[in-house]
Amino acid sequence: MKLAVITDSSAYLSDESRGHDNLFVLDIPVVIDGVSYVEGKNLTAEEFYQKMESSSELPKTSQPSIAELEELLAQLESKGYTHVLGIFLSSGISGFYQNIQYLKDEFPNMTIAFPDSKITSAPLGWMAEEAIKWAGEGRSFDEILANIQMQIDGTSAYIMVDDLNHLVKGGRLSNGAAILGNLLSIKPILYFNEEGVIEVYEKVRTEKKAIKRLAEIVKEGTAEKDYQIIIIHGNALDKAETLRDILHQDGYAGEIPFATFGSVIGTHLGNHSVAISFVPKV
Numbered sequence: 001m002k003l004a005v006i007t008d009s010s011a012y013l014s015d016e017s018r019g020h021d022n023l024f025v026l027d028i029p030v031v032i033d034g035v036s037y038v039e040g041k042n043l044t045a046e047e048f049y050q051k052m053e054s055s056s057e058l059p060k061t062s063q064p065s066i067a068e069l070e071e072l073l074a075q076l077e078s079k080g081y082t083h084v085l086g087i088f089l090s091s092g093i094s095g096f097y098q099n100i101q102y103l104k105d106e107f108p109n110m111t112i113a114f115p116d117s118k119i120t121s122a123p124l125g126w127m128a129e130e131a132i133k134w135a136g137e138g139r140s141f142d143e144i145l146a147n148i149q150m151q152i153d154g155t156s157a158y159i160m161v162d163d164l165n166h167l168v169k170g171g172r173l174s175n176g177a178a179i180l181g182n183l184l185s186i187k188p189i190l191y192f193n194e195e196g197v198i199e200v201y202e203k204v205r206t207e208k209k210a211i212k213r214l215a216e217i218v219k220e221g222t223a224e225k226d227y228q229i230i231i232i233h234g235n236a237l238d239k240a241e242t243l244r245d246i247l248h249q250d251g252y253a254g255e256i257p258f259a260t261f262g263s264v265i266g267t268h269l270g271n272h273s274v275a276i277s278f279v280p281k282v
Contacts, residue, residue, distance in 0.1 A: 003135040003144070004076045006086040008064045008096075009039055010264040011125035012232070020132050022081075024072060026064035026088070030263040033057070039263045048263040049235040049271055059267040063096040064088065070103060077107050083141045084112045085131050087148065089120040092196030093268070113145055115152060118196030122230040122259035123155045123277045130282070147282040154225070154280035157232075158201060158217050159190040160210045160239075162272040189213060198268075211239060214276050215246040227278040229254065234261035239274040 007013075008026045017023060027038045032051045037043035043051075052059055069086070076084060084107075091097035097116050104112040117124050127148055134144045187210035191201040204210040218229060229252070233240040237258075244256050261269060269275075 001083050001135070001141055002081045003083045003085065003131075003141065004081045005128050005131045005135075006069070006072065006084065006088075007124060007128040008088045008264075010089040010120045010262065011128055012122040012259040012262065013125040014129065017125070017129045017132065022135070023128060023132055026068055026072070028061055028064050028089075028264045030267055031060045031062075037263065043263060045260045045262050045266070046235070048266060052266070053271060059263070061264050061267050063094055063099070066096075066099055066103075069100060070106070073103060073107050073110070073112070077109055082110060084110055085141075085144065085148070086112065086114045087117050087124065087127055087131070088114070089124065089264070090118045090192065090196030091116045092118060092192070093120065093198065111141060113141075115145070115148060116196060118152055118194075119155055119157060119192055119277070121157075121261060121265050121275075121277070122232050123151075123157060123279050125259075126228060126230065126279050127151050127155075150282055151279050154227075155277065156221050157192050157275055157277035158214055159198070159269065159273060159275040160187055160207070160214060161190065161269050163270060164188065189217075207239075211243050211274070212246060214243055214274070215250060218247060218276050218278060219250060219252075222278050226281045228281055229256050229276065229278045230259055231256055232259045232261055232275045232277060234266045234269055234271060234273040236272045236274050239272070243274060243276060 004022050004024060006024045009028045029036045029038050033055050088096055100114055131144050131148060186203050186205060187207050188200050189202045189204060189210055190198050193199050204213050231240045231243055240258050247256060
């Protein structure tokens, strides 16, 4: 088996994994004040948040290019790849997943799978990296797919945003209107539901209580199995460190890496968001 793994630039990937020659990333451009950027090429995460703050309107994101994916699949076929796993941002926040399913039948020399990740950012990157690792261990395509599905089914992510404006204006929050009226002292905790849609999970008064509540949710959610916990932030390192300190004080002994929300998801969450995700270890 010669496996290629494809994801998109909403996934948070380690520098080490970016060096794998069988991992491919489709660009998702972000447009700020009429200028198109691609993170990692002509924009850093830090620059993105600076530009978003000074921009008069919210940045805009589009889907990855289906034509670019089709071209990449043709190249992979010509290079002798036999199997492709394409895992992209949640169908709950992008139509890309639905729009690409027909491509699975266009390349008869390759076995292609496009599971719905129902997530984005660090958990999405983690899944792509795990698939690369399992292929290196000689595992079969069916086993890799089954493992990825277990991770998809068991992954949770909870987010505290500074304000809901970005999500509501971007149409990415399914039940946001219900709580817009009284946000002055409320920090909503959001989550990816079972369909991969961002919804309000709880309304908590004050940021301090919300960060503490995120830590409680992790303890409740990871009690039964072994999980990889990842803290993700959008230009909010102080909140990320506070959250990690609380988890360590509560007795969580494992390593808790930090990741950053890049431009694609940062556009929807806004500045100063912090999230915690946990992915089952397989």
